[in-house]
Amino acid sequence: MKKYKIIISGPFAAGKTTFIQTITEIAPISTEAKTTKSDETKVKDSTTVAMDFGRITIDGENVLHIFGTPGQFRFNYMWSILGKDALGIVVIIDSGAEDTFEDAKDMINFFRVKTDAPILVALNQFDGKNKVDEEEIRKILNLPKWIPVVECNAKDKESVKGVLTKLLGLILAQGNVY
Amino acid sequence: MLEGSLRDFSLDEVLQMVSMGEKTGRLELKGETPFGKKEGSIFFKNGEVIDAQTNEYAGEPAIVDLLNIKEGYFKFVPEDVSHVKRSVTKSIPDLVLLATSKLDEWEKIKNKISSVDSVFKLSTEGIPDKIHLSPTQWKIISLLGKGLTIREVALKLNMTVIDVSKDVYGLVALRILKEVGEKDPNKGVMVRRRGAPRSFIIRLFERLRRL
Secondary structure (H helix, E strand, O other), X not given: OEEEEEEXXXXXXXXXXXXXXXXXXXXXXXXXXEOOOHHHHOOOOEEEEEEEEEEEEOOOOEEEEEEEOOOOHHHHHHHHHHHXXXXXXXXXXXXXXXXXXXXXXXXXXXXXXXXXXXXXXXXXXXXXXXXXXXXXXXXXXXXXXXXXXXXXXXXXXXXXXXXXXXXXXXXXXXXXXX | OEEEEOXXXXXXXXXXXXXXXXXXEEEEEEEEEOOEEEEEEEEEEOOEEEEEEEOOOEOHHHHHHHXXXXXXXXXEEEOOOOOOOOOOOOOHHHHHHHHHHHHHHXXXXXOOOOOOOEEEEEOOOOOOOOOOOOHHHHHHHHHXXXXXXXXXXXXXXXXXXXXHHHHHHHHHHOOOXXXXXXXOOOOOOEEEEOOEOHHHHHHHHHHHXXX
């Protein structure tokens, strides 16, 4: 069985685990632990500490593994481990959480330095929050033009499929395909 | 004659002995480096390094290669070296420092380049509008574009693999080069391919549509 992988990354509470839960064909495997930092407990009760895992089987010989990284910088050793040999990387950002944009910028720069995989930014739209648009987020994150930005709703299967389809297009254009 | 294992004496200690004793002759070295097995000689005149030779390199690049040997054997043979042309002018501490700093650079380079036997393809997607390349970088790009590995390019240009890797690191960061796989240095055939077949991506498109 040949295994290929893509990475779903992004700051704390951006919607990475939800994104994987929405698309995986198996029960997602998560490594959640109770949040202990006061600023994090205000946002959610638990957080990914090692990785999330989902899968899409293509046929009897090929399978796509979807790995979700922890969002916090203190777990960045997992970003390196999971990012190795990834076909592509989706960085999910909560479009209304301005306080996490700086973390997203660091994360994108981290992957730009550590890998040569194509990167896609997915702006996750949470209900009832003010949100930034593509143009604004490009400026804030200082994104080069080879990193596209797409809007998404991590809870909606069609939306998640749209993000992954866009990433596959990028992999064909920029990635390691032979 | 001075002979032994680098487990008992570090290479630094051996170099110090030859240098402090103001010896003239040839230091033969053989052992493992992060870039594979290396074998060669460093020539000394009155305790000063004057030249070096490996199967692959001559002069400073050969010394950098040999000083990266961590496990292996050494043999100092006192002999006349008047036939050896001086190609190295740096002192021993400077040479050790040079080799160490190159090894440190390699540790950073490894983030983007997995091996000196890596093979690359040229890419035009997402490269900056204006790029300034040095003549050496042009030569490196042209040779890598023909399917040569970093090791093979280094040999052709008489550069160390670390110096070529450093340029390649920059070219990968600029997205001009993309690592596509790795060759077996002995057989010259591709043993590892990075990424996925195009057919897999196409089937994944179709699978997503059906989900």
